[in-house]
Amino acid sequence: MASCLDDQNCVNPKIKCDSIDACPGKCQWKNEYPVCSDCETESEGCPEDSHCVYDPRLPKPAADDTETPKVCVPKSPPPCGGFIGSQCPEGLFCYDQPDDGCDTSKGGADCGGICL
Numbered sequence: 001m002a003s004c005l006d007d008q009n010c011v012n013p014k015i016k017c018d019s020i021d022a023c024p025g026k027c028q029w030k031n032e033y034p035v036c037s038d039c040e041t042e043s044e045g046c047p048e049d050s051h052c053v054y055d056p057r058l059p060k061p062a063a064d065d066t067e068t069p070k071v072c073v074p075k076s077p078p079p080c081g082g083f084i085g086s087q088c089p090e091g092l093f094c095y096d097q098p099d100d101g102c103d104t105s106k107g108g109a110d111c112g113g114i115c116l
Contacts, residue, residue, distance in 0.1 A: 012025040
């Protein structure tokens with residue numbers, strides 16, 4: 001059985017099982033963010049202190065992508081990573097900063113991130 005990433009929990013809500021290691025499960029994010037529908041308006045369906053972006057926890061989508069989920073994230077999340085390697089507060093995880101022009105897959109070793 002494959003394990004979940006550090007920022008996910010393995011859940012198995014439908015099957016009674018003594019050990020999650022012996023049962024099929026599904027990985028779910030530890031921290032949930034509301035899904036939003038339209039990144040064109042930056043905040044469609046998001047709380048006032050959030051904005052709508054492609055989910056930074058997932059690989060960056062192609063320019064013509066219409067399937068990758070968009071979520072409401074805080075407008076000012078704590079920063080992480082980057083040149084100084086700052087850590088996230090307990091319970092949050094570091095993800096690549098969306099739309100900052102820095103791409104870790106293209107040599108951006110010191111790209112900054114956001115804590116979610």
